[in-house]
Amino acid sequence: MRATLRVVTLxxxxxxxxxxxxxxHSPIKQRQDLMQDTRKAASPVGKMLRGDVExxxxxxxxxxxxxxxxxxxxxxxxxxxxxxxxxxxxxxxxWSDREGFNKKIDQWVTAARAAVDAAPTTxxxxxxxxxxxxxxxxxxxxxxxxxx
Amino acid sequence: MILVFVLLAAGWLLTSPGSGTDxxxxxTPDPENGEAVFWAGGxxxxxxxxxxxxxxQGNDKLLLGGGLELETVYGVFRVPNISPHPDxxxxxxxxxxxxxxxQHGISPxxxxxxxxxxxxxxxxxxxxxxxDLKAYLDALPAVASPSVQHALGFPWSVRRGVGLWQRxxxxxxxxxxxxxxxxALQRGRALVEGVGHCxxxxxxxxxxxxxxxxxxxxxxxxxDGPGRIxxxxxxxxxxxxxxxxDLAYYFESGFTPDWDTVGGSMVAVQENLARLSDxxxxxxxxxxxxxxxxxxxx
Numbered sequence: 001m002r003a004t005l006r007v008v009t010l011x012x013x014x015x016x017x018x019x020x021x022x023x024x025h026s027p028i029k030q031r032q033d034l035m036q037d038t039r040k041a042a043s044p045v046g047k048m049l050r051g052d053v054e055x056x057x058x059x060x061x062x063x064x065x066x067x068x069x070x071x072x073x074x075x076x077x078x079x080x081x082x083x084x085x086x087x088x089x090x091x092x093x094x095w096s097d098r099e100g101f102n103k104k105i106d107q108w109v110t111a112a113r114a115a116v117d118a119a120p121t122t123x124x125x126x127x128x129x130x131x132x133x134x135x136x137x138x139x140x141x142x143x144x145x146x147x148x
Numbered sequence: 149m150i151l152v153f154v155l156l157a158a159g160w161l162l163t164s165p166g167s168g169t170d171x172x173x174x175x176t177p178d179p180e181n182g183e184a185v186f187w188a189g190g191x192x193x194x195x196x197x198x199x200x201x202x203x204x205q206g207n208d209k210l211l212l213g214g215g216l217e218l219e220t221v222y223g224v225f226r227v228p229n230i231s232p233h234p235d236x237x238x239x240x241x242x243x244x245x246x247x248x249x250x251q252h253g254i255s256p257x258x259x260x261x262x263x264x265x266x267x268x269x270x271x272x273x274x275x276x277x278x279x280d281l282k283a284y285l286d287a288l289p290a291v292a293s294p295s296v297q298h299a300l301g302f303p304w305s306v307r308r309g310v311g312l313w314q315r316x317x318x319x320x321x322x323x324x325x326x327x328x329x330x331x332a333l334q335r336g337r338a339l340v341e342g343v344g345h346c347x348x349x350x351x352x353x354x355x356x357x358x359x360x361x362x363x364x365x366x367x368x369x370x371x372d373g374p375g376r377i378x379x380x381x382x383x384x385x386x387x388x389x390x391x392x393x394d395l396a397y398y399f400e401s402g403f404t405p406d407w408d409t410v411g412g413s414m415v416a417v418q419e420n421l422a423r424l425s426d427x428x429x430x431x432x433x434x435x436x437x438x439x440x441x442x443x444x445x446x
Contacts (some may be wrong), residue, residue, distance in 0.1 A: 010399050038407075039406065039408070040407075042403070042407040043406075043407055046397075046403065046407065050393065050397055061215040083395075134401065134403065137409055138403075138409045138410070141409045141411065141416055143202065145411070147411030147412040
């Protein structure tokens with residue numbers, strides 16, 4: 001009896017652990033984490049654009065690489081069963097207008113790739129490239145994110 | 149019997165529309181300033197004819213045929229045509245007609261406009277800015293779609309009541325006192341309290357739909373949908389630590405200091421603010437930092 005109880009308890013613990021692991025890596029959680037990565041990457045770029053800090057070509061390139069890496073993964077993280085829950089702000093339009101959503105993701109990746117390929121060395125060269133990337137954020141949020 | 153008659157007469161007089169103005173100062177209109185006024189006022193956000201793909205973009209913002217429906221607790225307000233079309237729009241209006249509409253809430257036919265048209269804010273504009281705006285609007289494309297009547301519930305459907313409302317709430321005095329010698333604050337106040345009509349969404353309203361100036365810009369329920377319009381005073385938890393530079397950059401770019409993007413009905417407003425001069429965006433930011441701090445729960 002005691003052995004059975006131990007097995008059942010162990011099973012429960014493993015199940016909970018299993019669920020927790022699955023939850024940590026759910027598409028919703030993954031895309032939320034990736035979005036945080038882009039916000040962190042945008043911060044130093046924004047400070048350079050605003051003139052709050054001096055332009056740093058290496059930091060700029062690092063940030064644009066984050067945008068490119070995230071952008072290439074992001075569109076695959078919206079399976080049908082990830083529409084609700086976990087505080088997602090993904091709008092229903094992502095699933096009802098997947099073509100339009102994919103186009104926005106393409107614009108993001110294209111803009112980020114252009115910035116990475118150009119690897120600008122001056123703020124004047126970096127500004128329009130960063131502008132395209134940042135505009136792609138807004139362009140997608142406007143139609144495909146739920147605003148409270 | 150006499151008392152009833154007196155009361156009816158008094159009621160009739162109190163609810164009659166104001167007389168407006170019949171003379172204007174001499175002014176040579178400046179359409180270039182009129183364009184700046186147009187974007188500061190966000191005229192297109194309500195008056196541009198809706199398009200199938202969502203919000204009008206680009207030159208579609210200049211087709212002011214109206215047609216947007218604002219679903220509110222009072223009923224449905226239908227935004228009218230203000231393009232220069234002589235019949236469907238306002239192309240036949242005189243300068244006096246336009247100033248009376250914008251600043252006194254009175255139509256050329258003499259009836260009172262509902263304050264969904266934010267003339268209570270525009271009343272704080274200079275007449276010169278209003279005339280410059282008209283010069284700019286006159287040069288936009290004429291749109292032939294006719295305006296459609298509002299569909300309001302009783303008692304709001306009795307338009308005559310708006311005359312009394314105007315007597316109570318139409319006021320040209322500034323809402324917040326700012327230093328007379330601070331040009332940026334003066335400019336910011338003119339933009340926020342006047343043409344920008346920020347208070348119309350960000351300030352809560354009383355039972356009769358007038359802005360509660362004691363809670364100026366302290367946040368309100370969304371006038372035409374679910375959710376809330378945020379508190380933008382320095383007492384707001386979300387933006388208390390935003391600098392003037394943060395605010396100005398948000399107006400320019402649509403990005404918050406922590407790199408979220410503008411959302412909801414503010415998207416269209418931000419797109420308009422992006423067309424202002426940097427000095428004007430900074431003036432708005434300076435004013436918002438100077439208004440009394442009001443906390444969310446006060």
